[in-house]
Amino acid sequence: MGKEVFEKYESNIRGYCRKWPVELVSAKGSIYKDVNGNEYLDFFDGAGALNYGHNPEYIKAKLIEYLQNDGIVHSLDMYALPKEKFIDYFENKILKPRNLEYKIAFAGPTGTNAVELALKLARKVKGKPDIWAFTGAFHGMTLGALSLTTEQAARDAAGVPLNNTVHIPAPYSMGGNFDTIAYMKEILEDDHSGYGKPSAIIIETVQQEGGIYVFSEQFLQDLRAFCDENDILLICDEIQIGCSRSGTFFSFERANIVPDIVCMSKSIGGYGLPLAITLFKKDLDVFKPGEHNGTFRGCQLSMVSALAALEMTVNEDIPNKVKQKEKMVKEYLEREIKPLLSDNMEIRGIGLTWGIDFKDGKMAREVLDECFKKNLIIELAGREDSVLKIMPSLVIADELLLKGLEIIKKATMKVLKNRK
Ligand SMILES: Cc1ncc(COP(=O)(O)O)c(C=O)c1O
Incomplete structure (x- = not known):
């Protein structure tokens, strides 16, 4: 039957396959193979879920060994050995060396779930319904996260009002002349601004879906100070920019700031396997048992691959x-x-x-x-x-990186020439 199966039976909602209408069958490192044996160089990286490339040997070996030993795969949030090992490594090799003291909550299984958990927690701690986000933000597609996401087409599809979010113009607004911090100060202090105080402000230190906007260290520090001065929680969405993509494990390290809440997913799972976690300062842990739940929060295969990916991060x-x-x-x-x-x-x-x-x-x-x-x-x-x-894999070979860049150059030249 071939690709017609998708066109005939799968919903119109499918997206990426429209840009690259190939049927994939295998992948290694930065190369995809389709059913006809054609090879494709990957500069997409599973939207940031494949920072270590496709099927990295080190992680694959750990997964195979685990499956061969009939390791537990599904366990909700019952205690399980791979999860213990992941938490222990994360605490001792990732958080402690950075002087970060966070509790970890497993939201599951995908990025938007980590954001929902963060929102729930922030509102529970501070008691205010509003969350502030920035224009250009992307935080996910479930209702809470979608209310923060700015892309109009995605918002229009919600079918209900997306409430309790205020979007503040990002610093690159108005040709880069917008003083976001001054604006936030003013609307908070002005008792006729129409804005209430939010429980939290959420930010990606580099807006990815918004168009690759890198927020300056100064802005991130000023934002941290603004949140402190006004008793507002700062949430960093590390889902796409985290896991070393920006050059530090957490992207906020660059600005030397410590967020109150951190959302992680995508490459934290290491192998393209689903995992989503929310980190928060220990004094924020006001959750009662089971207040945030989900069947797939405990995929132990993801814990195995996540641990192996962290080991790669540290060892390499x-x-x-x-x-x-x-x-x-x-x-x-x-x-x-x-x-x-x-x-x-x-x-x-x-x-x-x-x-x-x-x-x-x-x-x-x-x-x-x-x-x-x-x-x-x-x-x-x-x-x-x-x-x-x-957005290539972080371990892409230099020759492939260069090859991809050269393809982009030639493509750009061709398109610009045709336009003249
Ligand atoms: C910054 C950011 N937050 C949240 C999400 C949502 O993650 P998911 O698609 O896994 O739900 C994404 C997805 O692209 C993202 O880039």
């Missing part, structure tokens, strides 16, 4: 490797791509997440299509999908 010093690859990408983009672009177009990024903002969704899509013709899988982000989003 992946954050440091990202910094080296960041240099390569940044230099290439500035040297080879920037001169091709018009003045209004921008290149933005950090670590191994970069965007070429064509300021024109149609043009960006044409570049994506050209890249796909050359067997490069790459995604779009941002306003009207105008940003080509470069």
